[in-house]
Structure formats: C-alpha cells, structure tokens
Amino acid sequence: MADVVGAGLRIGVVGGSVAGCAAAVAAARAGAEVTVYERSDGALEDRGFGIVVPPPLHAELVAAGYLDAAMPTTPVPSRVWLAREPGQHSARELACQEAAVTPCHWGLLWRTLRASADGATYHRGRPVTGVTRLPSGGAVIRTADSEERYDIVVGADGPRSVTRAAVASAVRPVPAGYVVWRGTLPLDALAGHPDQLQLVRAAWVTLGFRGGHGVFYLIPGAVDGSRLLAYAIYGPPPPPSWTAGREEYVRRVAEEHFPAGWAEMVGLGAHTSLACHDVADFHVPRVAEPPFLLAGDAASITRPHTASGATKALQDALCLERVLRASSSAAEALHRYADERSDEGARLVALGRRLGHAMVERTPDWAAMGPPEVAEWSRATLDGAGSYLYGSVRRE
Secondary structure, three states: OHHHHHOOOOOEOOOOHHHHHHHHHHHHHHOOOOEEEOOOOHHHOOOOOOOEOOOHHHHHHHHHOOOOOOOOOOOOOHHHEEEOEEEEEEEEEEEEEEEEEEEEHHHHHHHHHHOOOOOOOEEEEOOEEEEEEEEOOOOEEEEOOOEEEEEEEEEOOOOOOOOOHHHOOOOOOEEEEEEEEEEEHHHHHHHHHHHHHHHHHEEEEEEEEEOOEEEEEEEEOOOOOOOEEEEEEEEEOOOOOOOOOHHHHHHHHHHHOOOOHHHHHOOOOOEEEEEHHHHHHHOOOEEEEEEEOOOHOOOOEOOHHHHHHHHHHHHHHHHHHHHHHOOOHHHHHHHHHHHHHHHHHHHHHHHHHHHHHHHHHHOOOOOHHHHHHHHHHHHHOOOOOOEEOOOOOOOO
C-alpha cells in the first residue's frame, strides 16, 4: 500500500465504538490518514457489559499493538454445563468441556482500542447523516456541519448503519422471536453464594432450562482490581399481560428455572447494569464495494450464542490492515477484504441460528444429559462448524 498511502490515502470511519476504533487502528497502522465520526457524545467506556474473545485472538491483538497487555481480562480454561435437578432447587453438573475464553469488559476494551487509535482524528458527538459515492472516485461523508471526501469509507456504525445503505440497502435484521437479558453484578454483593463464585472463578457456566439457557462468567470491573459477575439469559419475551417491565421478567424466569443459588443472584437488586434486547441477525452478501467497506455489526449481526460480536469486529480490523498492506490500490484492498470477510459473516449467522434453535427454540431435556450426551448434542448442533466456545468438541 506504500504508493497509495504515500499519495495521501484518506480513510473515514463512520462509528467510533469497538469496531470503529479497531478499524482506525488498522488503517493508521497501514499508513493512512484516518478520521473517525462517533454519533454519541457520551462516555462509551461506561458501557459495562461482558464480552468474550478467543485467547489466541487476544494474544495476537496484544502482540500486534491493538490491545495493551495491561488491559484486565479474566481468562478461564473450561465450560461447565448445569441444569436444575427435576423437582428440586439444587444444581446438577452435566458436563465440563475444555473451552478456553478470555472475558473482557466492553468499556475497557473500547478504552484500550481508543488509546491505540490516538493517531486518528476522533470526532465525538458528530453523527453522520449520509455517505455518497463520487463519480470521480472516493466518497463524501456528510454531517450536520461538514462534507469531507475520503478514498475509503469504513462503515462501523452498527445495525442501523447509514453506510450499509450504500452497499446493501435491502438488508434488514431478521427477528429471532426471543430475547436476551444481560446483567452485571459486583462480587461483594454475592458473598452469600460462595459455591457459585468458586465455580465461575475456574470456568464459565452454561445453565440450561426448558425454552432457553443462561451463561455466567466473571469480567474485570471498571475500577482497577475489581471483578463483576456477567450473565446473559435467553428465552421467550414476556407475555402481553406482563406489565412490570422486561428487565423484571428475567427474575421470574430465573426463579422458575434456575437452581436456587443462581436464581437468587439474578434476583438481587445490586446490578451495575441490566438490559433486555430482542435477538436478531442479518448478513450482507458482499461486505465491501469500493469505496465503501463494512465492519463489525454494520456488516453482519449473528445471534449472540456465538459470542462473536467483538471477535468479528477485531478480526475485521486485522483483515483490513492486511489487505491495505498487501494491495496496490484502495479498490484492490476492498475486493480482497470482501473476499475474506463476506463468507465469515454468513457462516456465523448460520451457526447462530443453529445454536439458537438448539438452545432456545427446541431445547433438549437438559437434566437428563451427561457428558456423552452434551458432547453429542454439541457435535450435532455445530454440524461441522468450528467454534471456540466448544473447544473440546471435535468434528466428525
């Protein structure tokens, strides 16, 4: 990319959260002049939900300089499957799989990426109102008070991407028909649950029930040295007759389906964050069309059972840097990016749908399963696909 960058390649990034900051790091490392437009003028680092990434990807990002090695994480090597004993309130362990993950705090991940993108111009509180392809090449990014021309426009502006409209205007999210509740709890509020805390210090936990499941794991807190318990619980939305709020309904789900200790933790009023989201997915068949490129959730959203939102955004960035360095023109780089990342988005959406079907829409009799049944169920659900969340499950 030396000739193009030497001539002053300008890249505009629409969206300044994790995907946008990662793309800015990638473009700056490849030698481009980068400008980021973030619609929110709030403190993105305050977003406190948990995410997980594969340990090898985390190590690669640290080695490449995208992430600071000092950014706190809470890695664990295995996954434990639990269910409530039928007719009782106690838990039964179904299986333990080798499935290493590196949990992170979303806000801390954003903060370290933002610091790594310090070579880019970052506009906070500058929503982009539109992007337009120029007949002479490149594109214009429009805001309320400016129009700027760029050689490449990276759309990293999430599910409601204005950039995606220029690449795939017909693509719309497809509702899954169920919801996910996300919450975080400080560990000092969980002192009465030592058994549960001991387990999540050594593994991440999947708790299956009829019509859904929950996932529990530790993440770093925003305060140095602190830890939070993060969870995601999937199931049907509240019925129309429910009037107490979606976030309150998750406590009812936990009381009905979880072992007592886990239900009590969900029912605590000490959450540092709690939200409910409808689950949906989509993917763009071709994620780059010069001069536009889509990254992160602007390019595809998979059901969160794959734990690939941040992972895919970070992998998109690594790909962007590679193709910029290996190509002789901006157009060639974008075509290479599309060749590599389009199929990955489609693969993850298909995997998320299979996982959603098996873990929410048509759940097995979890309580009747043991290690062989969990392993066989995992293989059948993956259907030959790879997923770091099922590390010890081998393809057949």
